[in-house]
Amino acid sequence: MRFQTERWLPRLFKLGLALVLCAGAWQCRNGWPVSANLMELVPQAAADATRQLAEARIQEPLSRQLIALVAAPAGADSAAPARLLAERWTRSGLFSSVQVELNVDVAALRAQLLAGRLAMLPAADREQLASDPATYAQRRARELSDPFSSSGLLPVDQDWLGLTRRAEQALRPGGAVQYDMGTGTLQAEHGGKRWVLVRAETRSDAFDTGSPQGIAQQIDQDRLALNASGAELLVAGGPLYAAAGRAQAVAESSWIGSGAMIGIILVLLLTLRRVRALLAFVPVAVGLLTGAVACVAVFGSIHVLTLVIGASLIGVAVDFPMHWLGKSYGMPDWQAWPALRRVLPGLTISLAASLVGYIALAFTPFPALTQTAVFSAAGLLGAYACTVCQLPAWMSNGWQPRPWPPLLRFAQAALLARERLAARRAVLGLGALILGAATVAGISRLVIQDDLRQWLSLPAPLLQQARQIGEITGFMPTSQFFLVRAPDTDELLRRQALVAQKLDPLVKRGDLAAYNSLSQLVSPAADQRALGQRLAALAEQPDVWKPITDLGIPFDALRVELQAMATLPVVTIDGALQGPQAERWRTQWLGVHNGEAAGMITLLGLRNTAVLEGIAQGLPGVDLVDRSGELNRMFAATRIEAAELKLLSYAVAAALLLLTLGRAATWRILAVPLAATACALAALGFLGQPLTLFSLFGLLLVSAIGVDYAIFMYERVAGAAASLVGILLGAATTLLSFGLLAISHTPAIANFGLAVALGVGFSLLWAPWLRPPVAA
Amino acid sequence: MKPLYMGTHLFIRRLLMMAALAILPLTARAFDLNDLQTQLRATPVVRGQFVQQKFLRSLPQPLTSRGDFTLASGQGLLWLLRTPIKQDLRINAKGISRRDETGAWQSLPQQTGSGRENRLFLSVLAGDTTGLQENFDLALTGEANAWQLLLTPKSVLLRQIFDNIQINGGKLVDRIELRETQGDRSVLQMTDAVAADALSPEEQRAFSD
Numbered sequence: 001m002r003f004q005t006e007r008w009l010p011r012l013f014k015l016g017l018a019l020v021l022c023a024g025a026w027q028c029r030n031g032w033p034v035s036a037n038l039m040e041l042v043p044q045a046a047a048d049a050t051r052q053l054a055e056a057r058i059q060e061p062l063s064r065q066l067i068a069l070v071a072a073p074a075g076a077d078s079a080a081p082a083r084l085l086a087e088r089w090t091r092s093g094l095f096s097s098v099q100v101e102l103n104v105d106v107a108a109l110r111a112q113l114l115a116g117r118l119a120m121l122p123a124a125d126r127e128q129l130a131s132d133p134a135t136y137a138q139r140r141a142r143e144l145s146d147p148f149s150s151s152g153l154l155p156v157d158q159d160w161l162g163l164t165r166r167a168e169q170a171l172r173p174g175g176a177v178q179y180d181m182g183t184g185t186l187q188a189e190h191g192g193k194r195w196v197l198v199r200a201e202t203r204s205d206a207f208d209t210g211s212p213q214g215i216a217q218q219i220d221q222d223r224l225a226l227n228a229s230g231a232e233l234l235v236a237g238g239p240l241y242a243a244a245g246r247a248q249a250v251a252e253s254s255w256i257g258s259g260a261m262i263g264i265i266l267v268l269l270l271t272l273r274r275v276r277a278l279l280a281f282v283p284v285a286v287g288l289l290t291g292a293v294a295c296v297a298v299f300g301s302i303h304v305l306t307l308v309i310g311a312s313l314i315g316v317a318v319d320f321p322m323h324w325l326g327k328s329y330g331m332p333d334w335q336a337w338p339a340l341r342r343v344l345p346g347l348t349i350s351l352a353a354s355l356v357g358y359i360a361l362a363f364t365p366f367p368a369l370t371q372t373a374v375f376s377a378a379g380l381l382g383a384y385a386c387t388v389c390q391l392p393a394w395m396s397n398g399w400q401p402r403p404w405p406p407l408l409r410f411a412q413a414a415l416l417a418r419e420r421l422a423a424r425r426a427v428l429g430l431g432a433l434i435l436g437a438a439t440v441a442g443i444s445r446l447v448i449q450d451d452l453r454q455w456l457s458l459p460a461p462l463l464q465q466a467r468q469i470g471e472i473t474g475f476m477p478t479s480q481f482f483l484v485r486a487p488d489t490d491e492l493l494r495r496q497a498l499v500a501q502k503l504d505p506l507v508k509r510g511d512l513a514a515y516n517s518l519s520q521l522v523s524p525a526a527d528q529r530a531l532g533q534r535l536a537a538l539a540e541q542p543d544v545w546k547p548i549t550d551l552g553i554p555f556d557a558l559r560v561e562l563q564a565m566a567t568l569p570v571v572t573i574d575g576a577l578q579g580p581q582a583e584r585w586r587t588q589w590l591g592v593h594n595g596e597a598a599g600m601i602t603l604l605g606l607r608n609t610a611v612l613e614g615i616a617q618g619l620p621g622v623d624l625v626d627r628s629g630e631l632n633r634m635f636a637a638t639r640i641e642a643a644e645l646k647l648l649s650y651a652v653a654a655a656l657l658l659l660t661l662g663r664a665a666t667w668r669i670l671a672v673p674l675a676a677t678a679c680a681l682a683a684l685g686f687l688g689q690p691l692t693l694f695s696l697f698g699l700l701l702v703s704a705i706g707v708d709y710a711i712f713m714y715e716r717v718a719g720a721a722a723s724l725v726g727i728l729l730g731a732a733t734t735l736l737s738f739g740l741l742a743i744s745h746t747p748a749i750a751n752f753g754l755a756v757a758l759g760v761g762f763s764l765l766w767a768p769w770l771r772p773p774v775a776a
Numbered sequence: 777m778k779p780l781y782m783g784t785h786l787f788i789r790r791l792l793m794m795a796a797l798a799i800l801p802l803t804a805r806a807f808d809l810n811d812l813q814t815q816l817r818a819t820p821v822v823r824g825q826f827v828q829q830k831f832l833r834s835l836p837q838p839l840t841s842r843g844d845f846t847l848a849s850g851q852g853l854l855w856l857l858r859t860p861i862k863q864d865l866r867i868n869a870k871g872i873s874r875r876d877e878t879g880a881w882q883s884l885p886q887q888t889g890s891g892r893e894n895r896l897f898l899s900v901l902a903g904d905t906t907g908l909q910e911n912f913d914l915a916l917t918g919e920a921n922a923w924q925l926l927l928t929p930k931s932v933l934l935r936q937i938f939d940n941i942q943i944n945g946g947k948l949v950d951r952i953e954l955r956e957t958q959g960d961r962s963v964l965q966m967t968d969a970v971a972a973d974a975l976s977p978e979e980q981r982a983f984s985d
Contacts, residue, residue, distance in 0.1 A: 145839070
């Protein structure tokens with residue numbers, strides 16, 4: 001006898017699946033919507049527009065720039081291999097710009113120096129000219145008479161006072177990277193080698209599909225070509241990390257996926273011994289598809305790490321058909337639709353409980369987990385729908401799985417052993433005591449640790465090259481920066497100068513290699529005018545300039561120059577940023593928005609972040625932006641949130657159970673995940689694994705899975721042994737997929753997988769202890 | 777990692793001076809750069825006086841300064857200005873230093889912070905012309921007792937600053953002329969240059985601290 005519903009359910013399901021497929025096809029119209037941008041996985045700081053602009057500026061080079069250092073073999077032309085590399089990169093078509101030689105337009109540079117000689121004069125010189133011009137004049141006279149520092153870029157008669165020379169020096173970075181005039185390249189000296197700098201920008205954002213792989217391959221070939229001539233190559237940059245991350249994630253998700261698949265196929269064939277049982281994979285495929293489509297629909301793309309974690313959904317989604325097919329162990333007359341009707345309440349409650357677990361993840365501030373939650377919740381719904389609507393239609397007409405008797409016997413033996421144990425109150429009490437003590441001991445060993453680095457696992461060679469480049473150039477960019485705001489540009493430059501004053505001692509001490517502040521490049525307009533007037537006033541004091549006139553330079557020439565300073569036009573920040581020599585400061589200027597001028601002070605080669613504390617204190621409009629520190633603090637805060645979520649998910653599960661199964665069932669069923677969680681925590685402690693946010697989130701899932709098993713054991717559809725077989729099969733598949741996550745190279749994912757695997761193992765261990773309340 | 781455009785030409789200018797001075801102890805022999813190097817390495821110490829003149833476009837009279845120099849192979853160069861300003865300068869592996877009022881050597885802020893240039897100085901001092909050849913085309917003409925070495929910058933950037941550098945000498949270097957593209961010229965003339973075997977105690981002190 002078949003119900004009407006059993007006729008139209010499969011049709012309805014096929015229609016829904018067709019819709020999902022169409023949606024997926026449409027989402028892929030511009031290529032795979034898969035992203036590998038690590039930045040998408042960390043929480044976005046709640047920030048105003050200015051700060052977001054600043055952060056985007058900081059991240060831009062991170063994602064698009066490649067930096068290479070090339071060392072020629074001893075005795076060869078130092079720049080030749082670097083030029084070869086630049087040529088290869090240009091030819092490859094992968095980059096929007098490749099820079100090895102700086103073609104300096106000397107004429108333009110001269111004009112700019114002349115126009116900016118007041119604006120670019122370092123603060124120390126401005127002060128000296130204001131307070132002690134005679135000393136300035138003496139130094140200038142020495143410069144003029146010294147053949148080794150005779151003049152700057154400008155002819156002496158255009159700049160008697162040497163103001164442009166002082167400005168030139170201000171334009172020079174510290175650090176080891178120097179402009180080599182002979183070759184026109186930037187070079188750094190390290191360990192007896194001369195490294196030539198090559199910079200490139202990728203055509204598209206590094207995290208876009210395709211391009212990172214192309215770049216990684218290109219660089220492998222370049223390395224071979226350069227090594228053949230004895231040259232050495234070091235490369236670092238966001239696009240490479242993206243390539244590595246993506247390659248690893250794709251590899252992991254595919255082998256975790258295929259590993260789980262193979263394991264599950266074996267389990268299905270071994271325990272159900274029918275080829276048609278392999279149709280249990282259809283819900284899995286449907287689940288993965290709906291998960292991916294839902295994820296792209298909600299977030300616009302799906303992250304590779306979500307795919308890695310999502311691959312483990314295979315093990316959970318297959319539980320639905322497993323429970324249903326596993327009932328054949330207790331029902332000799334197993335028939336597709338009737339069996340489904342019997343397990344449907346259990347399946348539905350278990351779906352609801354799992355959804356609660358996943359939805360709890362969705363409320364965490366971590367996009368990584370939010371994506372996983374959406375992916376998994378949608379995936380479970382898809383798998384459930386497929387199991388309930390479509391599978392029985394394919395397995396009806398008298399088809400039956402062939403249970404594997406040894407498994408049933410094992411389940412029966414296990415349950416019998418449990419009965420015997422339960423009968424011995426003393427042994428049971430002692431066991432409970434020992435277990436309790438062990439659990440407490442394990443939990444007390446737990447180390448709580450959260451760090452952004454657990455999210456990344458870069459291959460060692462890449463990391464090592466980045467470190468070497470940092471050592472050679474002396475400039476490791478840091479993610480911390482100061483955001484300075486002010487009502488107008490002059491005030492902005494003054495505030496930046498105050499921060500710079502506090503940073504100078506750090507540079508002296510060596511805690512900081514260098515910093516880039518707009519105040520190094522240009523002085524406030526008011527200061528420029530004041531300096532111009534001061535110099536014009538000094539035109540009336542020939543005595544001050546005696547050291548220079550003594551050399552034979554006529555005072556008239558000096559006077560004309562001094563007087564001209566009063567009318568030199570003011571140089572704005574935008575004006576000072578013209579030309580290639582100001583490149584170092586270009587990203588620092590954020591512009592004026594809504595009556596607020598904003599700029600950054602970026603830091604290079606920071607030894608330890610603690611020295612930055614207190615620098616922004618007492619300075620109005622100055623904020624230290626420390627993303628990684630913030631994220632780590634956020635991890636800590638989220639841990640508490642995760643614990644609250646966990647409690648909340650228990651409350652929701654309890655409410656669900658109270659409504660459906662009653663009070664007696666509720667506390668019994670909840671005891672399983674609680675005990676499993678405690679044991680999993682203890683096991684983590686004994687294993688020496690840190691407790692991270694990810695393990696906590698893993699345990700959130702465990703509570704859902706534990707409830708799931710407990711319900712099946714409590715319901716006992718078709719008998720305790722058949723139910724135990726059902727959860728055994730479910731646990732086997734879940735362990736297979738999550739257990740595989742535990743060997744991921746990304747620490748966060750491994751942690752997550754291990755926590756889930758342990759939790760599932762303990763849930764499996766404790767679920768059989770459930771007994772339905774003695775019928776009153 | 778930002779470009780550095782500036783100040784290096786100063787160094788180059790110094791380098792040229794150094795290069796020129798390095799070739800001071802040139803004796804009359806066959807004329808190629810290798811010989812020149814061999815010669816230079818053979819002369820441990822050269823002392824003499826110098827006159828430096830800067831011919832500026834806008835001034836009828838050159839700016840003139842005078843003083844004494846000591847060039848010690850492997851040690852460096854002492855450049856003692858006497859008029860119009862008294863100023864003692866020293867160039868060695870550590871860079872350029874100036875003797876302050878107390879008599880202690882203060883290193884001048886490096887125009888270009890890398891050690892490479894100082895090594896280049898010293899390689900030039902030691903008569904190693906390969907260092908120069910990286911940045912300049914060298915052309916040696918004339919004969920042993922009246923020769924001229926013409927240095928022409930190779931790079932686009934240097935060519936925008938210098939036209940060329942001429943070094944003239946007989947037994948020793950007599951004259952170095954540096955021509956800038958903008959029309960200014962610097963002329964260094966060495967007079968009374970004599971080779972010696974050893975440094976005076978005072979010079980030794982100057983080089984050692």
